Amino acid sequence: MDSNAFVYTTYLRTTPDELWRALTDPALTRRYWGVAFETDWTAGAPMVWDEGGRSTSDPGQVVLAAEPGRLLSYTWHTFTPEWAEAVGIGEEVYGRLAKERRSKVTFAIEPAGDIVKLTVVHDDLEPDGMIRDLIGEGWPALLSSLKSLLETGEELPEPPR
Template sequence: MAARERAPMDGKGSMDNDAFVYTTYIRTTPDELWKALTDPGLTRRYWGVTFETDWAVGSPMVWEEGGRTTADPAQVVLAADPGRLLSYTWHTFTTEWAEAVGIGDEVFARLVGEGRSKVSFVIEPAGDMVKLTVVHDDLVPGGTIRGLVGEGWPALVSSLKSLLETGEELPEVPR
């Protein structure tokens, strides 16, 4: 059971149009979900990415994907409350990353021009399940990054859910 919303409420009853929000329910515990979001052995399984960080607020994050590392002083942990909330800035777009994932020069230039975004994982107990809400915000409305994460997060969260519920991640979704 999952729901995709266009944008979260800003607390004042209006829509924040620069965010992508995805909510699902996973039969797991908050602690196991936290581990799946932060443990390199698990993130590599369902995402193909690992993070080198100590998960303290303000700490840098080095992304490793497919043998490539992406380090940037602006890639940092924004919030880390185990079993409740994890938030960090999104990775820096590099030419090496773009080449490895098949992003052309024109799309790469648009990605770089849109600036840095962030992602938050809100973890809430829901009976014998956990409600996970992924909020990817600080996006340009209608921008290239928004389009990519709008396709990417549902597939990624589905693989995470499968891993936690069955012990097996989903096969990589074709691009």
């Protein structure tokens, strides 16, 4: 893990299998994240990100590790003009994001008695990069919505921008 990594840990009242399902099932990821992943969740498999009605595919978007109920890791998506338009990112911000190297995210799932510890590590980030700033706000909001969905059956409303 590099020193610019973003690390976030949370505890959820769920099971490792249910958390895995929430991280990989398109019907669930769409609810709390607004993204669906097309992949077979095996190491090396390509990933297509479907967000805002736009699909993003690239040979560099791949599953790095997949151990159901334990560990999930993949490369972060490719920034395209179509993606930027779909999510409402302006040209200047898109241009900065597109220049940054591809990062990766890892979800470590650990049973902790009657709950589950989830640690998210997003690394390979550019020092002082824009992605680092965006995920610093994005991951806590997204993981709070995931937690709410698993514990109450309802995801959180999208925070105001």
